[in-house]
Amino acid sequence: MVSFSNFFKCARKTPIVGGSAGSATDGSKYAKWSKEQLVERIIELERDNIPNKRRIDTVAIADSKSKKKVKKNRKKEFDYSNYSTRFIALKFAYLGWNYNGLAIQKEVTKLPTVEGTILEAMNKCKLIPSMVPQEYNFSRCGRTDKGVSAMNQVISLRVRSNLTEEEQMDPQNDVREIQYVTILNQLLPADIRVFAVSLRPPPGFDARFSCKARHYKYIFHNSGLNLTKMEEAAKFFEGEHDFRNFCKIDGSKQITNYKRTILSAKILKISNNFYCFDLIGSAFLWHQVRCMMANLFLVGQELEEPQLIPDMMDVVKTPQKPIYEMASDVPLLLYDCKFPDDVEWIETNVDDYKSIKYGKAVDALTLNYQIKTKVAEVFKQILHFEDVDFTDKTRINLGDGKGKIVNKYEKMMDREVMQTVETINAKFKQRKDKKK
Template sequence: MFLWKKAVKVLRVGSFRGSNKSVMEDKYADWSKEQLIERLLELETSEPAGGQKPSPSASTLPNKVKPPKKAKASRKFDFSKYDRRFIALKFAYLGWNYNGLAIQKEPTPQPTIEGVIIEALNKCKLVPSTEPQTFHFSRCGRTDKGVSAMNQVISLYVRSNLNPEEQLDPQNDPREIPYVNILNQLLPDDIRISAVCLRPPKGFDARFSCQYRHYRYLFHKEGLDIQRMGEAASLFLGEHDFRNFCKLDGSKQITNYRRTIMSAKILPISDDFYCFDLIGSAFLWHQVRCMMANLFLVGQNLEEVSLISDMLDVEKTPRKPIYDMASEVPLILYDCKFPNMEWIETNLDDYKAIKYGKAIGALTLGYQLKAEIAQIFKEVLPSSSANLAGKTTINLGNGKGKVITKYEKMSRRNVMEAPETVNEKFKQRKRFKNEAKRTDAVSSS
């Protein structure tokens, strides 16, 4: 059908431009489809008088393809021409836009803080690659998705302008690469480097040299008995087995759940907000959020203050009861304590420091404005003070909570598998996968 239409079009218009249209139509009016196609083929293969080929129209000329420009060969940065030095960086971040601190093996829906920092380090050629092991990268505290930090610390080897001997003399520090300013130019506003230590103590490691970690969990006082929560929080003091206050993970193969809590208090932040102020040498996965979830139950008078003691007694409560963790957003890694270190902060009078300081002010103001608008939004909408027809809302720190028909005491709830069982099941799954891989390898060979 396509060839037939083309034949008619060429014969009537294309090949006889300038001829009388009616004459052309009369000439070919009685021709069959086969005759028209045959005539079309004759016209396309024949040459005009004089042996010259017809000049093709612009529409039939092939598009001229320009040869691609040769890409400029990017010069690979030669790290061998530079010395390196071991430093520590102190930084802060707002965690709700990130998938936690640590880089994950599998892709995550949001970037990680470490991933963003290492990308910036690599972009300004302070480290040779994005593989943390190549520059001995170490972090202080590993925070989960949504959790923020105010005084987080990492240690690593970076490129230096000074040779090893010059690095030992503080008088040469002005000649060193301005690590803080350079990185803050590349990092987003919600991740900020606050200080650098150019000469950490001998054998320093951001993870293992930390003496204690200081957390704060913020919450609104509405519907909570603050005094009861303070009494319950004090029961965490000392060394305890926290297997009932963490998330069990067989991949970590943890067998020792004993951790030491140095301070545990409920402190006022403002008229309406308080915080669970917690200091400990080390923490298990989700430990603070699990501790806070139980404090909320005590504060709501759903459980007795003695709940904390009962949960810490692994003979009385050998397996973790099933309960929901508190929200991650109000949790802050507030501080990390190290041996005395020479932290160098940015010069607050420096133009770049002022510039990026103003960026933080703008970020803070933006969140304050959103909070005010959200408050107005709440005030203009109808609200009800009636309860949910006898239902109970368990406080999880996120403002929504969890609505249940009937509250069941922690001592009567179903329990999770024992840590030993979780570890053994993981090892069995791992053995099974390894055996399957070996079987596949043998069969494919």
Template sequence: MGILRRLEKLVTNSLVMPNAMPVTETWRFSGWSKDQLIERIVELENASSNNSKKHQNVSNDTPVAKRPKAFDFSKYNTRFIALKFAYLGWNYNGLAIQREVTPLPTVEGILVDILLKCKLIGSRNIQDFKFSRCGRTDKGVSAMSQVVSLKVRSNLTDEEQSDPVNDARELQYVNILNQLLPDDIRVSAVCLRPPKGFDARYSCQHRHYKYLFNKQGLDLGKMEEAAAFFDGEHDFRNFCKLDGSKQITNYNRKILSAKILHVTGDIYCFDLIGTAFLWHQVRCMMATLFLVGQGLEESSLIADLLDMSKTPQKPIYDMADDLPLILYDCKFPEMEWLSANSNEYKAIKYNKIVTALNLHYQLKATVAQIFTNSLTLKPDPNVDFSNKIRINLGDGTGKVVTKYAKMAERQVMESAETVNEKYRKRKKGKSLKL
């Protein structure tokens, strides 16, 4: 390499060295003698070598932080418990963990992450700790009394776990989880000794839902009359989303109670209790009640949709919005639920969090009302809206149509049997390709 090129390279490399020549300084290489150039090269090479050794010594002399030992879950006792918790659903992509990537987290995904962080479970695979949920809720749907059962780490031996006297020595599951969970997911109670053979899904005796709505523009009497048709055991295939992957053949579900109840002010709810529900069943039921309440359909619509001889296939219609739907309660056999001591500092602290969250949304609602009042315009009497119909879907916006088509005149979806058969064929075709 030429002397000048070698010197240029050393000057460039010196920019990352301490006490190096500033990049803005220029050398008049052409005015230097050969001896001067060689002397400067040696100086820069020595500086580079010393700097490298210095960094190497620092690296060698610096103690390496000890890695924390992996937590060996197998060395600890475990116990089977049930947890009761509540959540506001609008920030989550439903309850259940989903295999596909979604833009929003799921409630269970958050819960499992926290259980792992607390070292209460030893695996992300829910099958490893006998995880079971009571009622699966969709994106946007909230729950006030959701229940899961699972096996978790314990401070006590199997013998000690069976005696309530030792409960005070057990891990404080409620406080531990609430300390790390988001403010809109709260554990309310734990059952340390569920009944023998307990399963959060299969031991549930009934689920209680509430769908909130504003009474404006609705005939509550007609809705109450229509809701009564839901009582009893019926085939609800016309009130759900058909899913071939589940291969459901029995769509019979039993409704224990279906009523229209007042909540507060202009807000009412469709109060529904049943032993089990199909996918999107409540929202489909509510959509048809809205049509009856608006006078677009007769109360007998419900009876017709429940009668497979009259309506063997589901007419195409939009289901009600997800936000107003609440899984209000889940009924189980008699169980001993333990809540955090309300007098303890931690319990008071977590209650304050919920109170603050409530105030936060109250303030937002008030600001939104003031916003609405400031923008509300008087309708122009010269504009005719008589040829437009806004179908109530529970979200305040609804769906605007020029002409309403009666349910009996609409196109129908494929039958449940066809949906199942198509899925089986697709699955078989994929397996043959593999």
């Protein structure tokens, strides 16, 4: 801004060239101005400078606000080194048909995985530092496929803790610990629920290798099935057998031992016309339960005799797996995982407000599916569809309600077979060696 005193000094010191104001250099014309003229000129100059000043001040203020906003929005990096960690185990349940299986996957898939959803929630609330399971001693109990549900799944891993390592050993300090179950259920969708935590698993505990047995249930409708024959066939599964003809053979795993022990195999009634194949075993192969169920359906439809089961487990009689469709994924659930008795589980208090709150979310989810079932029944009634089947064709029951329709059923022992386990493993190894 131009001041009065400076303007006058400038005007007095400005030399006059050529003896006239008209020929003076720039600024000399003010030498002969009156005081009133000079004051008027100063006011005029100040008026012209005001908008620029305002603009400059506005830019400065905006810049200042922008810097403050950036500083405010800049999240402080969470420092995990300021906290202790502890090794825990979690029990949870999930409905699998909205997920691409349990295990987290490296590649991006159309559907999320159950583990990916859980680990993402853990990472969000800063229980784990990343989505890389290997960084925190992660282990899962029973891997389930796309569409398969679980009622008592277990994972073990190392997470952030509010307590020191010494404090963690005393159960009296548990009330001061992070409420893992509650926090996770706040972030997880209603079809995944964590319901128990083990804060002090036994030394050497591993969710996979510490599991003593896995209990599966495959739910099915009894329409068109001979349940007596299915029960007779199921009993053949009990004991130690070679199940290479009851699984999906994967060369990348290079499995050579296909023997597994089945502790119990039964056909049990659930309600009305619904039954389940109730199966308990120490360990299972990939798709094993679904392949077992597919063969039981064939026996139940009286397309095969119960003797099919021991014949398929006899690798001398049936050295190569016959080609057949495995049963649907949706009716299968991992019902329970059995661990040693020394694993102490802290279950959620069903009377607690937060437990009731998240239980209501499950109630709403269940009611939603029940309503959809009733709507589908009305849909069927309106369209006048009767419970009839094909007379000149065979519909092979696969547990999904649709099945597979064939013109003529071909006996299992007369079908084309897959390559032997040894051939599949050798071919995969050969391809892998070529890439090196």
